Amino acid sequence: MNETITLAHGSGGRQxxxxxxxxxxxxxxxxxxxxxxxxxxxxxxxxxxxxTDGFIVSPAExxxxxxxxxxxxxTVNDIACMGAKPLYLTCGFVIEEGFExxxxxxxxxxxxxxxxxxxxxxxxxxxxxxxxxQVDGVxxxxxxxxxxxxxxxVGGACAKxxxxxxxxxxxxxxxxxxxxxxxxxxxxxxxxxxxxPLSTAVDxxxxxxxxxHVVRDAxxxxxxxVLYEIADQAGVGIELxxxxxxxxxxxxxxxxxxxxxxxxLACEGRLVIVAPSEYAEDLVKALRTSPYGEKAAVIGQVTExxxxxxxxxxxxxxxxxxxxxxxxxxxxxx
Amino acid sequence: xxxxxKSAAEKAAEIIQNYDGPPIRIMEVCGTHTHDIFRLxxxxxxxxxxxxxxxxxxxxxxxxxxxxDEAVWLALEQGCTLCTFGDLxxxxxxxxxxxxxxxxxxxxxxxxxxxxxxxxxxxxxDEQVVFLAVGFxxxxxxxxxxxxxxKEKGLTNFSLLTANKTMDNAYLALQGSADAFLYxxxxxVLTGTEIYERLRDEHGMSGVVCGFTGPEILTALxxxxxxxxxxxxxxxxxxPRVVTAEGSPEGRELIAETMEAIDTEWRGLGVIPMSGLxxxxxxxxxxxxLKFGIPNMEGRANPACRCGDVLQGKIRPDQCPCFGKACVPxxxxxxxxxxxxxxxxAFYMYNID
Numbered sequence: 001m002n003e004t005i006t007l008a009h010g011s012g013g014r015q016x017x018x019x020x021x022x023x024x025x026x027x028x029x030x031x032x033x034x035x036x037x038x039x040x041x042x043x044x045x046x047x048x049x050x051x052t053d054g055f056i057v058s059p060a061e062x063x064x065x066x067x068x069x070x071x072x073x074x075t076v077n078d079i080a081c082m083g084a085k086p087l088y089l090t091c092g093f094v095i096e097e098g099f100e101x102x103x104x105x106x107x108x109x110x111x112x113x114x115x116x117x118x119x120x121x122x123x124x125x126x127x128x129x130x131x132x133x134q135v136d137g138v139x140x141x142x143x144x145x146x147x148x149x150x151x152x153x154v155g156g157a158c159a160k161x162x163x164x165x166x167x168x169x170x171x172x173x174x175x176x177x178x179x180x181x182x183x184x185x186x187x188x189x190x191x192x193x194x195x196x197p198l199s200t201a202v203d204x205x206x207x208x209x210x211x212x213h214v215v216r217d218a219x220x221x222x223x224x225x226v227l228y229e230i231a232d233q234a235g236v237g238i239e240l241x242x243x244x245x246x247x248x249x250x251x252x253x254x255x256x257x258x259x260x261x262x263x264x265l266a267c268e269g270r271l272v273i274v275a276p277s278e279y280a281e282d283l284v285k286a287l288r289t290s291p292y293g294e295k296a297a298v299i300g301q302v303t304e305x306x307x308x309x310x311x312x313x314x315x316x317x318x319x320x321x322x323x324x325x326x327x328x329x330x331x332x333x334x
Numbered sequence: 335x336x337x338x339x340k341s342a343a344e345k346a347a348e349i350i351q352n353y354d355g356p357p358i359r360i361m362e363v364c365g366t367h368t369h370d371i372f373r374l375x376x377x378x379x380x381x382x383x384x385x386x387x388x389x390x391x392x393x394x395x396x397x398x399x400x401x402x403d404e405a406v407w408l409a410l411e412q413g414c415t416l417c418t419f420g421d422l423x424x425x426x427x428x429x430x431x432x433x434x435x436x437x438x439x440x441x442x443x444x445x446x447x448x449x450x451x452x453x454x455x456x457x458x459x460d461e462q463v464v465f466l467a468v469g470f471x472x473x474x475x476x477x478x479x480x481x482x483x484x485k486e487k488g489l490t491n492f493s494l495l496t497a498n499k500t501m502d503n504a505y506l507a508l509q510g511s512a513d514a515f516l517y518x519x520x521x522x523v524l525t526g527t528e529i530y531e532r533l534r535d536e537h538g539m540s541g542v543v544c545g546f547t548g549p550e551i552l553t554a555l556x557x558x559x560x561x562x563x564x565x566x567x568x569x570x571x572x573x574p575r576v577v578t579a580e581g582s583p584e585g586r587e588l589i590a591e592t593m594e595a596i597d598t599e600w601r602g603l604g605v606i607p608m609s610g611l612x613x614x615x616x617x618x619x620x621x622x623x624l625k626f627g628i629p630n631m632e633g634r635a636n637p638a639c640r641c642g643d644v645l646q647g648k649i650r651p652d653q654c655p656c657f658g659k660a661c662v663p664x665x666x667x668x669x670x671x672x673x674x675x676x677x678x679x680a681f682y683m684y685n686i687d
Binding site for chain 1: 343344347372373374375376378379446447450548549552674683684685
């Protein structure tokens, strides 16, 4: 293989086959991935959950992951959040001419590793190469399907007053990592992305009960955005306890310096769960013993009062609104 | 629960909530205090007879409209590349904001520090780079370092459009607006606390230097309540982990050697003598006003804008007729709604009923 990807690799001829053979087939190979026009899948046993996502993160590689791992986790997590077991993925690549082959290999290998961890198969894919400058490095789109057990019915509108609110780990790490990697603020800090597949964690939750009301994957916009969406969808209020929200010390430090709120920084491996409060303790225990869930915690509850609002009980015992998300991330002046 | 077991924050909160004397007005003059007080829900726990007023603590908010006009002129008429703190970008000028100018082709780049602007100028010798130097004592040293760095490197494509301000004389302009002040924590790191002793001894003004955490802000407020109960002018430092009596003599020296005091206009307060800073003659080549011969710009605020009254604490943000209707963060009428540190944006974000 060339050291870099060329337009020939996307033209459908010999070089395309070489690229597919030496990279994609090498790492993604499974019984359902064939050279035919489309995959043929076994008949599913139950309702299907399906999701698609495009990934354009820059930089493509960052502490804790890369765009490839992200593309698998993102779609797997969206499906898992409906209570479904993720089964099959497709992935489409648009690669910029001149992209380093070794770098692409690292990304693809990382995708394969994550698929193996989740037990999901990539059954179809597509590769295009765009001219220099027409795309930033590599863009990946993944689509996935999974099967939902009959008695799982989650959705934002299902939150009920009295429900507990749980997060599966410390918040805002992915957003903070990317912010620092872009080096716009010239701050150096030891933060890694929380990018992780969460299907095992969801399994653990379903092992406690199928009577979960909301399971959401907090991504762009962070946990705060998800909570506002839930409050809006269900017409309920949400009350959080600031001191119970897990935040990595370094992430908090960076946020304090830049005037940001970790609740609004992106996560890529964190669940927000709303469930009847009688299950709170067991759900947290189940998360803490599953991968990536060691810092799971109950952070608040759903209320009848203040519908549509997220209220914060501060560390000094006062109550205040969690301000609504909006606008770009701007640093403070002083 | 005995006193020993209560935390400092709890004791301070008790003092504040149990205050039953005559109504008192406390003014904070630091944009970060404005927002932290909202973020921590402190307004919600004050009794009826303690009123917290937001004063002119936001450096962007007190910059007059004409400054934005000067920056827009530099960008559109002179083709300069403007490097600026993010907050300034959406502040309305007479005709347009910097964001508006950018839409017309102006080059406006957000930077976190003025040193970044110098580095940018060095890397882009074909562009005339102007850093919009806005800020109080906290950020002025960085602008001074930037100018000196540019001079050392012999750059001819870097300059400052200065609107730096100092708080000393502003306090005097605010005398009578409040019974006591929460003095700004970060500004005090530079100035030290001597100024507050002078305000107490020569002008009978009271206040406490305040930090930024919940317990620190509650402690400062409690000290003010106790101090006012005693009836004599007072000052105290409730942020001793960072603010010292002598402050930063090196920082003050750096400013004094790079800039000199001038009379300057504060939005809402008018001209306050010797409260602004401009570059000294030896740095004249780095003063954008001299370098580009910027014409005098009066600047006209939107006639409906009441930022001036808000900045003096005469009205609350939600008492402005524009608040939440014509004036929201997405399309602001005045600076107080734009800046992260503005009183109006704080009221709006925290949805005060």
